[in-house]
Amino acid sequence: MTKINPEIVEKAISDYRTDGRELMIKLGKKFGFDINENDEYQQLISRSNNNIPRKGQLTERWNYRFHGTECEFYNKKHQQSVEVVLTNPPVFGVIDVWFLMKYMESTELYKECVEGIEWTELKPVVEDLYSSGNVVEIKK
Numbered sequence: 001m002t003k004i005n006p007e008i009v010e011k012a013i014s015d016y017r018t019d020g021r022e023l024m025i026k027l028g029k030k031f032g033f034d035i036n037e038n039d040e041y042q043q044l045i046s047r048s049n050n051n052i053p054r055k056g057q058l059t060e061r062w063n064y065r066f067h068g069t070e071c072e073f074y075n076k077k078h079q080q081s082v083e084v085v086l087t088n089p090p091v092f093g094v095i096d097v098w099f100l101m102k103y104m105e106s107t108e109l110y111k112e113c114v115e116g117i118e119w120t121e122l123k124p125v126v127e128d129l130y131s132s133g134n135v136v137e138i139k140k
Contacts, residue, residue, distance in 0.1 A: 020084040080106040093138035
């Protein structure tokens with residue numbers, strides 16, 4: 001079993017949260033919404049808002065796709081995936097370990113760190129980071 005470095009996972013969580021928040025801000029701006037305003041945020045993510053396509057192009061490099069209570073962002077050039085759990089705006093800091101693993105596998109800085117590792121092996125590392133206080137857990 002390959003050892004997962006908790007310090008690298010801690011940094012990846014920080015980057016993942018930052019990237020997700022920045023992408024959500026861009027998505028809001030694209031459609032004229034301030035995600036820091038709850039009413040505007042709710043309009044942005046509402047399935048009944050026909051003015052917001054459920055998937056599309058965010059920028060030249062990034063696509064987005066709403067699904068369930070998440071929004072996936074995909075970088076076409078770098079094939080990077082950032083999944084944002086939509087339940088806690090404007091922080092967007094909920095860590096779903098499966099999505100974190102996809103992020104690490106698709107982010108150049110972290111690819112080698114998780115090579116040969118299953119997402120289930122990442123879960124206890126994230127839980128230890130929460131329990132130690134090194135990473136603040138944000139609830140859905």
